Amino acid sequence: MNKSVSRLEVRNISKSYSGFVANHQVNLAIQPGEIHGLLGENGAGKSTLMKIIYGLVRPDAGEIFWEGRQVNINSPESAISLLIGMVFQHFNLFETLTVTENIALTLPRSEKWDLSRVAKKIITLSAAYELNIDCDRPVHTLSVGEKQRLEILRCLYHRAKLLILDEPTAVLTPQETETLFATLRQIASDGCSILFSSHKLLEMQSLCNHATVLRQGQVVANCNPKAETPANLVRMMIGADLQGTGEEDGEMGGDSASSSDSHLIAGTKRKHQPPGPVCLLVKDLHFKPQNPFGTTLHNINMEIHTGEIVGIAGVAGNGQTELLSALSGEIISPQAEMIMLGEMPIGKSNVTQRRRLGLGYVPEERLEKSVVPSLSLLENALLTAHGQGLLRRGMIRFGKLKTWTQRICDAFNVNQAGVNSVAATLSGGNLQKFIMGREISQNPAVLIAAHPSWGVDVQATARIHEALIEMRDTGAAVLIISEDLDELFALCDRIGAIYKGQVSPLKAIAHTNRDEIGSWMGGLGFN
Numbered sequence: 001m002n003k004s005v006s007r008l009e010v011r012n013i014s015k016s017y018s019g020f021v022a023n024h025q026v027n028l029a030i031q032p033g034e035i036h037g038l039l040g041e042n043g044a045g046k047s048t049l050m051k052i053i054y055g056l057v058r059p060d061a062g063e064i065f066w067e068g069r070q071v072n073i074n075s076p077e078s079a080i081s082l083l084i085g086m087v088f089q090h091f092n093l094f095e096t097l098t099v100t101e102n103i104a105l106t107l108p109r110s111e112k113w114d115l116s117r118v119a120k121k122i123i124t125l126s127a128a129y130e131l132n133i134d135c136d137r138p139v140h141t142l143s144v145g146e147k148q149r150l151e152i153l154r155c156l157y158h159r160a161k162l163l164i165l166d167e168p169t170a171v172l173t174p175q176e177t178e179t180l181f182a183t184l185r186q187i188a189s190d191g192c193s194i195l196f197s198s199h200k201l202l203e204m205q206s207l208c209n210h211a212t213v214l215r216q217g218q219v220v221a222n223c224n225p226k227a228e229t230p231a232n233l234v235r236m237m238i239g240a241d242l243q244g245t246g247e248e249d250g251e252m253g254g255d256s257a258s259s260s261d262s263h264l265i266a267g268t269k270r271k272h273q274p275p276g277p278v279c280l281l282v283k284d285l286h287f288k289p290q291n292p293f294g295t296t297l298h299n300i301n302m303e304i305h306t307g308e309i310v311g312i313a314g315v316a317g318n319g320q321t322e323l324l325s326a327l328s329g330e331i332i333s334p335q336a337e338m339i340m341l342g343e344m345p346i347g348k349s350n351v352t353q354r355r356r357l358g359l360g361y362v363p364e365e366r367l368e369k370s371v372v373p374s375l376s377l378l379e380n381a382l383l384t385a386h387g388q389g390l391l392r393r394g395m396i397r398f399g400k401l402k403t404w405t406q407r408i409c410d411a412f413n414v415n416q417a418g419v420n421s422v423a424a425t426l427s428g429g430n431l432q433k434f435i436m437g438r439e440i441s442q443n444p445a446v447l448i449a450a451h452p453s454w455g456v457d458v459q460a461t462a463r464i465h466e467a468l469i470e471m472r473d474t475g476a477a478v479l480i481i482s483e484d485l486d487e488l489f490a491l492c493d494r495i496g497a498i499y500k501g502q503v504s505p506l507k508a509i510a511h512t513n514r515d516e517i518g519s520w521m522g523g524l525g526f527n
């Protein structure tokens with residue numbers, strides 16, 4: 001192959017949605033074997049550009065060249081036929097089918113029916129790339145992290161020449177991210193090009209030698225992220241310095257991939273005051289899921305006090321989903337006293353009853369559980385906030401609802417076309433900001449949040465952290481379940497880990513470190 005011909009080149013790509021500009025005259029070229037970063041804050045237009053390249057979105061204008069030849073990529077099928085693969089931010093999987101069946105479905109007729117052959121190849125690939133996945137499990141039983149690994153595996157199966165990854169590390173642990181990056185470097189060194197989007201600056205610096213920076217749909221810079229400081233990258237992304245973080249220019253780079261940029265933004269606002277009384281008590285909580293692939297919870301004991309943020313770290317699939325379901329009321333506990341909200345036994349209460357008593361909840365899955373994708377932001381706000389005076393005698397108070405929703409969007413800088421926007425049309429990060437804002441704005445006594453800053457850019461993460469710390473400082477209890485150790489260490493007062501359905505002791509941040517929590521995440525030392 002002629003080295004001077006780009007694997008992919010896009011010229012003057014533009015795309016608007018009802019007058020809202022998502023991409024404006026974007027130019028970008030990716031060489032064979034290059035890992036090219038696409039950097040930009042939430043709503044900058046990264047996913048739109050990637051979807052155009054993958055044939056999912058038709059551009060209004062512009063041209064695409066594949067290995068020097070102009071092409072018309074008008075569907076994912078035509079992208080796949082060129083050997084372009086894509087891993088999405090939101091999973092594109094059939095929930096009731098198994099891992100093998102999900103991959104087989106995307107294969108040509110001649111291959112798709114030989115499921116045992118497909119399974120064998122999956123096992124080989126998943127071993128080679130350390131993407132451990134059980135071929136026979138139905139997708140609905142997989143954790144968020146496992147579903148994402150399946151998406152990556154599916155692209156690897158197709159031997160793509162261009163692999164597009166839209167925030168693939170959002171739910172991976174630092175170790176998993178390191179492993180993934182090693183895999184991606186290996187794939188790139190074999191000549192495959194990679195287009196990788198993220199707003200995690202350290203990931204960009206660790207993985208990419210070239211990056212295109214998008215702001216409000218336009219290319220504002222091309223750079224080598226390894227040669228830039230994080231402050232420079234932030235400046236390129238948002239066109240200004242990050243507010244109130246104390247972040248200064250400094251040498252950065254190196255090969256270590258941090259799972260987030262949380263260390264850039266938190267830590268300065270911690271108010272050292274003793275926590276209050278126990279607000280959420282979990283006592284000998286055990287639960288055996290009906291789902292044969294679920295994780296059994298074993299006698300979990302925890303005390304969360306008012307005025308503290310507690311974090312539970314863990315590798316996906318260790319019982320986080322079951323613990324979240326049990327605490328939120330999606331699963332009813334064997335005994336009511338196993339979960340106490342203040343003086344109230346709530347183990348047998350349902351989600352709505354728990355919400356009424358002051359329990360806020362941000363589930364793991366954004367589009368599956370947190371919002372109804374086809375409903376507007378107004379309607380989605382009402383779904384969990386109807387108890388905030390938004391109903392009168394069973395009728396919706398639309399004026400109030402509009403003000404309420406607008407306030408959430410303003411406070412959390414949810415960048416969208418208006419409160420009537422359909423949730424599915426928001427960028428991933430903007431949707432996450434909306435969901436966090438919706439729950440925090442209700443001032444719950446206890447907030448249980450999974451992955452609070454999943455897919456959220458550095459500035460918005462700062463805003464979410466600030467709001468969580470503010471809640472804590474005004475007496476709320478916050479429980480965060482996340483795989484992002486950076487975020488947990490930046491935010492939490494106490495921290496523990498979950499492993500195979502058991503929760504470790506919760507230790508004050510000052511009395512533990514990443515190594516200890518990391519080893520607990522791997523099941524060493526506490527059970």
Ligand SMILES: Nc1ncnc2c1ncn2[C@@H]1O[C@H](COP(=O)(O)OP(=O)(O)OP(=O)(O)O)[C@@H](O)[C@H]1O
Pocket residue numbers: 017020021022040041042043044045046047048049089199415416417424425426427428429430455
């Ligand atoms: N189908 C659609 N209808 C209306 N607006 C859309 C649609 N798809 C995207 N947009 C808007 O286009 C803008 C760019 O979205 P895009 O998803 O490309 O951003 P992004 O950079 O990937 O953001 P994030 O980092 O949050 O994922 C956003 O403001 C989004 O709301």
